[in-house]
Amino acid sequence: MFKILEKQVFSPVIKQFVIDAPRVAKSCKAGQFIILGINEEGERIPLTIADFDREKGTITIVFQEVGKSTIQLGAMEAGDYIKDFVGPLGEPTHIENVGTVVCVAGGVGIAPVHPIARAFKEAGNHVIGIMGARTQDLMFWEDKMRAACSELLVTTDDGSYVRQGFVTDVLKDVIESKGKENIPLVIAIGPQPMMRAVCNMTKEYGVKTIVSLNALMVDGTGMCGCCRITVGDETKFVCVDGPDFDGHQVNWSELAMRQVYFKSEEQLALEYKECTCRNGGAE
Amino acid sequence: MADQKAKKTIDPHKHEMPVQEAKVRAHNFEEVALGYDEETAVAEAQRCLQCKNEPCRQGCPVQVYIPEFIKLIAERDFEGAIKKNKEKNALPAVCGRVCPQENQCEKYCTLAKKFESVGIGRLERFIADRELQKGVTVPEVAPSTGKKVAVVGSGPSGLTCASDLAKLGHDVTVFEALHVAGGVLMYGIPQFRLPKEIVQAEVENLKKLGVKIEVNSVVGKFATVDELMEEEGFDAVYIGTGAGLPYFMGIPGENACGVYSANEFLTRTNLMKAYLFPKYDTPIKIGKKVAVLGGGNVAMDGARTALRLGAEESHIVYRRSHDELPARKEEAEHAEEEGVIFDLLTSPVEIISNEEGWVTGMKCIKYELGEPDASGRRSPVAIPGSEFIMDVDTVVVAIGQGPNPLVPRTTKGLELNKHGNIVASLETGATSKPGVYAGGDVVTGAATVILAMGAGRAAADAMHEYLSNK
Ligand SMILES: Cc1cc2nc3c(=O)[nH]c(=O)nc-3n(C[C@H](O)[C@H](O)[C@H](O)COP(=O)(O)OP(=O)(O)OC[C@H]3O[C@@H](n4cnc5c(N)ncnc54)[C@H](O)[C@@H]3O)c2cc1C
Ligand SMILES: Cc1cc2nc3c(=O)[nH]c(=O)nc-3n(C[C@H](O)[C@H](O)[C@H](O)COP(=O)(O)OP(=O)(O)OC[C@H]3O[C@@H](n4cnc5c(N)ncnc54)[C@H](O)[C@@H]3O)c2cc1C
Ligand code: SF4
Numbered sequence: 040m041f042k043i044l045e046k047q048v049f050s051p052v053i054k055q056f057v058i059d060a061p062r063v064a065k066s067c068k069a070g071q072f073i074i075l076g077i078n079e080e081g082e083r084i085p086l087t088i089a090d091f092d093r094e095k096g097t098i099t100i101v102f103q104e105v106g107k108s109t110i111q112l113g114a115m116e117a118g119d120y121i122k123d124f125v126g127p128l129g130e131p132t133h134i135e136n137v138g139t140v141v142c143v144a145g146g147v148g149i150a151p152v153h154p155i156a157r158a159f160k161e162a163g164n165h166v167i168g169i170m171g172a173r174t175q176d177l178m179f180w181e182d183k184m185r186a187a188c189s190e191l192l193v194t195t196d197d198g199s200y201v202r203q204g205f206v207t208d209v210l211k212d213v214i215e216s217k218g219k220e221n222i223p224l225v226i227a228i229g230p231q232p233m234m235r236a237v238c239n240m241t242k243e244y245g246v247k248t249i250v251s252l253n254a255l256m257v258d259g260t261g262m263c264g265c266c267r268i269t270v271g272d273e274t275k276f277v278c279v280d281g282p283d284f285d286g287h288q289v290n291w292s293e294l295a296m297r298q299v300y301f302k303s304e305e306q307l308a309l310e311y312k313e314c315t316c317r318n319g320g321a322e
Numbered sequence: 323m324a325d326q327k328a329k330k331t332i333d334p335h336k337h338e339m340p341v342q343e344a345k346v347r348a349h350n351f352e353e354v355a356l357g358y359d360e361e362t363a364v365a366e367a368q369r370c371l372q373c374k375n376e377p378c379r380q381g382c383p384v385q386v387y388i389p390e391f392i393k394l395i396a397e398r399d400f401e402g403a404i405k406k407n408k409e410k411n412a413l414p415a416v417c418g419r420v421c422p423q424e425n426q427c428e429k430y431c432t433l434a435k436k437f438e439s440v441g442i443g444r445l446e447r448f449i450a451d452r453e454l455q456k457g458v459t460v461p462e463v464a465p466s467t468g469k470k471v472a473v474v475g476s477g478p479s480g481l482t483c484a485s486d487l488a489k490l491g492h493d494v495t496v497f498e499a500l501h502v503a504g505g506v507l508m509y510g511i512p513q514f515r516l517p518k519e520i521v522q523a524e525v526e527n528l529k530k531l532g533v534k535i536e537v538n539s540v541v542g543k544f545a546t547v548d549e550l551m552e553e554e555g556f557d558a559v560y561i562g563t564g565a566g567l568p569y570f571m572g573i574p575g576e577n578a579c580g581v582y583s584a585n586e587f588l589t590r591t592n593l594m595k596a597y598l599f600p601k602y603d604t605p606i607k608i609g610k611k612v613a614v615l616g617g618g619n620v621a622m623d624g625a626r627t628a629l630r631l632g633a634e635e636s637h638i639v640y641r642r643s644h645d646e647l648p649a650r651k652e653e654a655e656h657a658e659e660e661g662v663i664f665d666l667l668t669s670p671v672e673i674i675s676n677e678e679g680w681v682t683g684m685k686c687i688k689y690e691l692g693e694p695d696a697s698g699r700r701s702p703v704a705i706p707g708s709e710f711i712m713d714v715d716t717v718v719v720a721i722g723q724g725p726n727p728l729v730p731r732t733t734k735g736l737e738l739n740k741h742g743n744i745v746a747s748l749e750t751g752a753t754s755k756p757g758v759y760a761g762g763d764v765v766t767g768a769a770t771v772i773l774a775m776g777a778g779r780a781a782a783d784a785m786h787e788y789l790s791n792k
């Protein structure tokens with residue numbers, strides 16, 4: 040059992056937990072993730088390690104409520120326990136000093152980008168952070184990102200905060216103004232369409248781009264193959280070979296198709312939950 | 323008088339195993355084989371000739387004292403029988419159910435020369451189930467040796483090794499990557515063949531011996547084997563991480579929606595209980611026509627599971643002929659009775675899907691048996707021009723598994739073979755790294771429960787010696 044030590048609500052659908060998990064905190068690195076299962080009936084859901092404190096033995100996760108499990112998780116409070124919590128999983132992001140790194144974060148992707156940006160900065164890079172959200176209410180961790188990056192650019196799709204535009208617009212400005220030859224590496228994490236758009240653009244400039252893929256998963260240890268995806272000409276398991284991949288090699292349409300594999304079942308799960316709630320929350 | 327006579331004439335047939343009726347069981351997840359009752363067990367035990375040379379024992383990978391335990395059953399000393407059995411077999415309730423007996427103990431039974439063999443597995447299951455029902459007495463544990471052992475993986479191999487070492491007084495911790503202990507017994511072999519309650523009862527018994535089980539612990543991730551030894555003070559490590567890496571065919575279309583590895587298909591269903599969706603949160607999607615690729619136990623389990631999840635048709639697609647099916651005979655028979663269709667001498671070449679990425683069919687090619695090869699086996703040869711499209715919407719790939727690389731890759735100085743299996747002595751489990759032992763599927767490649775257990779036991783003996791001299 041893993042205790043929720045703190046809860047913060049960033050928006051009605053974006054929440055942050057600090058979890059007591061010393062074993063994970065001891066060894067995790069930027070870019071890795073955990074899998075949790077809320078209770079006996081629960082699904083195993085992957086979430087990125089957004090921050091960690093080795094001394095306190097804690098892991099921070101930030102998640103967006105999109106379906107049954109994340110909504111159920113969001114309803115939990117500090118002091119509650121999560122049944123299963125396993126990690127760190129996946130390969131850490133490859134951190135080295137390349138000079139300048141642009142870290143692009145979209146939506147809830149701000150959380151996974153944060154430790155990566157920090158690690159690149161600690162490795163001596165000049166880190167340009169770009170963070171964007173649909174609207175101001177969905178924006179979080181601006182202060183943490185400012186601390187993790189050398190410079191930070193913020194945008195909202197609807198212009199409700201700082202400036203109007205997509206993260207790709209900002210990235211384009213950055214590449215144009217600094218010159219593509221001065222940007223050896225872009226990291227992009229966020230919703231799939233955003234990562235795909237970033238990759239399409241950087242490909243034109245010939246700027247290497249690493250993305251973090253969120254394939255569907257079950258075990259997260261390379262045992263089931265549920266998370267497989269074509270990268271280049273090879274099938275890779277996102278949970279053990281990734282989650283980081285060269286975004287220019289990823290077969291995005293395949294990923295998008297596999298993502299909605301269980302769409303109708305997810306809907307059913309949600310309805311089932313609502314239905315039992317209406318019956319007085321038994322269960 | 324009549325009794326005396328009846329004893330002398332041997333019933334040529336094994337006492338039948340009561341089973342759920344095929345039509346009914348094909349749609350539920352309850353156990354298929356129901357087990358002997360006391361009278362049937364005693365009568366079956368009386369068929370045994372008590373052969374002096376014990377041929378049956380030679381066929382058992384762990385050399386269970388077969389004639390002895392059967393004799394005790396015939397005498398109605400069931401407690402004595404299970405005690406005798408357990409001297410060699412750590413998980414009789416499991417082995418009695420899943421051992422390929424027809425290739426092991428029962429194959430060598432004297433009776434099998436003329437009649438049907440003694441139902442050794444069924445008798446083993448009977449006494450084990452009876453004990454689980456009555457409550458298991460915890461065996462004695464030797465005084466603490468002060469030595470710490472880590473067991474990586476909680477499959478039959480790791481559990482057996484842990485149990486033996488704990489009984490010898492060592493302080494044992496089992497690390498398991500998943501959230502439940504039991505390995506393939508929990509995530510792979512279906513509920514209808516091996517009820518999960520039985521596996522968990524065995525795990526509970528292990529805890530009573532003082533073994534600590536840490537689930538949610540992926541070795542190679544939260545700590546490496548080297549770190550366990552250097553930083554956490556483990557004096558020796560047993561690696562029993564199994565063969566959990568699923569192989570795919572490598573044919574076009576294999577990443578389409580509707581294609582599962584057998585591991586994913588079975589894990590969703592067994593471990594995550596997708597058959598109880600939506601009460602349980604993990605979904606599984608099953609189409610109308612399912613093709614399972616392969617001919618082993620894993621394939622049979624996949625095909626039978628598909629029927630139970632509601633598939634209208636479930637096919638086994640296998641490259642060789644019926645005689646070469648590597649599955650246990652009983653499983654193939656049960657599958658056939660339940661309505662699984664066998665498409666033999668057939669192999670897929672491409673999986674076809676629609677624009678949204680969903681499987682709509684599978685292109686296959688027919689095979690015929692060619693000339694016998696060096697091993698004397700007639701190997702299948704593709705028939706040119708025999709391609710056809712099979713109408714399926716779900717494909718389960720069950721063509722085998724390799725060793726999971728997480729531990730091998732992260733352990734310094736561990737010798738591996740070209741398939742990535744750990745190189746270890748089959749007698750002692752010793753690897754190229756001092757203090758590190760290995761056994762089960764991670765060493766041998768996908769094999770059987772009883773072989774994995776035997777390896778765990780052999781390694782426990784060797785580790786005990788190593789620790790005693792340390
Ligand atoms: C390595 C990894 C790291 C992740 N990190 C984070 C994170 O830090 N914060 C966060 O909010 N989410 C993260 N995700 C996504 C998160 O796992 C899913 O949102 C979650 O599993 C959805 O579960 P659900 O039951 O609430 O929704 P479901 O009902 O299962 O799904 C609802 C919708 O979410 C999509 N979805 C389902 N599973 C996933 C998935 N694994 N990845 C992406 N989309 C999914 C489905 O396509 C569906 O449209 C991560 C995923 C991966 C693979
Ligand atoms: C579907 C199916 C049906 C089968 N049917 C039969 C049958 O009828 N009869 C029979 O005799 N055999 C059968 N087998 C084969 C048999 O189950 C295996 O040979 C046996 O389970 C191997 O045991 P093991 O202990 O070596 O490994 P496993 O049972 O595979 O256990 C290994 C364990 O190690 C864990 N692990 C892996 N990596 C790590 C890590 N890095 N850190 C921590 N833990 C880790 C895994 O999660 C797993 O729990 C079947 C196999 C399958 C898949
Ligand atoms: S363990 Fe398996 S092979 Fe040995 S006696 Fe029991 S059923 Fe037969």
Ligand code: SF4
Binds near residue numbers: 370371392433
């Ligand atoms: S070989 Fe058969 S008949 Fe002979 S002792 Fe063994 S089980 Fe009994």
Ligand code: FES
Binds near residue numbers: 256279
């Ligand atoms: S999630 Fe099972 S192999 Fe990646």
